[in-house]
Amino acid sequence: MRVYIHGRGLAGSWLAYELHRRGVEVLVFDPHPAENASRVAAGLINPTTGSRPKSTWRSEVLLPFAREAYGAIEREIGASVWTPRVIRRVFLTEKDATLWSLADQRGVGVQWTPLKESAVDGVSLPYGGVEYAGATVNTNALIDGIGALLERDGCLAADTLRAADADVNVWCHGWRAASDARWSWLPFQPVKGEILDAVIDGPPLNAVYIRGIWIVPSSEQHIRIGSTHDWDDLTEQPTDHGRRTLVEKARVILGREVHVTGQRAGIRPAARSKRPYIGLHPEDPSQAIINGLGAKGSLWAPWAARQLADLLLEGKPVDNEVDVQQWWNV
Ligand SMILES: Cc1cc2nc3c(=O)[nH]c(=O)nc-3n(C[C@H](O)[C@H](O)[C@H](O)COP(=O)(O)OP(=O)(O)OC[C@H]3O[C@@H](n4cnc5c(N)ncnc54)[C@H](O)[C@@H]3O)c2cc1C
Structure with a gap:
């Protein structure tokens, strides 16, 4: 064939x-x-979706499938592409904390551990948070x-x-x-997304941080911040608005300044379903x-x-x- x-x-x-x-x-x-x-x-491979305790569609099957597939391809191409990550979901309100503390982990299909500290990696957790296993792929x-x-x-x-x-x-x-x-x-629904490369002061991050946006450490003080969602502007050009939105949200999560070193945009081929x-x-x-x-x-x-x-x-x-x-x- x-x-x-x-x-x-x-x-x-x-x-x-x-x-x-x-x-x-x-x-x-x-x-x-x-x-x-x-x-x-x-x-980023995140087994949960949205801000509520909800698993990503079929993650209980697709996550082990992906882990095995990426392992096999790494051996084939001789490059490392899969990095296991701890994902920390930061609560920004009391309501977040209540939603997650009442959720049944087995029912949701994701195993998480509550974060009891008041701060981790210099990130303050006034309402707590949870952490669970995920990964990133070097696409x-x-x-x-x-x-x-x-x-x-x-x-x-x-x-x-x-x-x-x-x-x-x-x-x-x-x-x-x-x-x-x-x-x-x-039924397509393409969505533009923007993402930043940035440098932070203070303690390096040892996990991915999530709350509305995600912050992925790439090396020492370097992080990637993403991503925005725009259904109207389907150009692949980065925008000032996208940059400001991500910087402001990252500042709220990290509680410190982020210095942008790069910005990119792309269109996700999303399905209505x-x-x-x-x-x-x-x-x-x-x-x-x-x-x-x-x-x-x-x-x-x-x-x-x-x-x-x-x-x-x-x-x-x-x-x-x-x-x-x-x-x-x-
Ligand atoms: C900012 C941003 C952040 C994202 N973050 C994540 C993330 O953290 N985790 C995650 O899992 N996903 C993420 N995604 C989504 C992920 O990128 C997409 O799901 C995935 O890349 C889609 O892959 P694709 O091959 O379908 O499309 P694409 O990667 O867009 O590839 C399509 C290719 O087809 C080519 N093409 C177009 N027309 C033709 C033609 N007529 N003939 C031949 N070739 C053609 C194009 O040149 C292009 O190279 C993100 C997306 C964006 C934009």
Whole structure:
């Protein structure tokens, strides 16, 4: 089987790797492989979502799946991409503290430990907080590592691929799918996000801090702060407003100054259903898609790639919560 993959962010990279290792003839093309949401992302894998005690969709299955998949790919590409992290959720109000103290950990499906100290890493915790296990993925190392492997084996195309030459074309083109007539019937909701690189004074952070935004330590005094959500401005340009918003929120959490050293923006390919979109086009099974990775690309991409590869190679149906067929003619 010959498969053409259009797009080389997290979705296209993972799919190319999955099909290539299973012996499929793969060719990948991306006109701008260095500029996409995947390369802007901080790669945070957080098993909870929102400010309430709620687990991320299927995190009990997808987190162990991702841990194993990233471990295997690290051995394959010879680069470290997965870093286990302690995530500390800081409460900013009494209500936060009550919500989390009343929640049943087993019911939520995430194990956390209450933070009893009044401050940690110099971050004051007037209402307390909780900590639990998560991870970050170095998305650039991952995409570059898979890219090198594909290039070595002649699987990277230098020019646009002629769809008619492949048995299957898989579209992994991120938020641009929303304006592609072939796929625009899927309910997309692209969201711009901005992220800052910054330096802090005072004690270094030994964990990821979360409250509305996230703060990920990268080295000693260096941190990344993200991210904003804008549904109206779908340009990939950083803005003053985005920068101010993130700096102000980070100051509230950290209780100290942050000095911005860099700023980037990207568009998340988000789905209204808040689930990935995976599967074959209902009218043309030679066209397939992986999209809708939203804010969870690092967690969802390896699983999404396995789902589509199993469908293409073994005829195994895609999980019906994510199969694109359910959105046709809705
Ligand atoms: C600021 C920000 C922070 C984020 N933080 C996190 C995070 O901490 N954790 C997390 O899990 N996720 C995060 N995300 C989300 C994550 O980045 C996305 O879920 C993921 O990158 C989507 O991957 P993708 O491959 O679908 O799309 P993309 O990464 O956008 O890749 C799509 C690619 O397709 C190419 N393309 C477009 N049209 C065509 C075409 N016609 N032919 C060929 N190629 C084409 C583009 O050039 C692009 O390279 C963040 C996103 C942003 C913007």
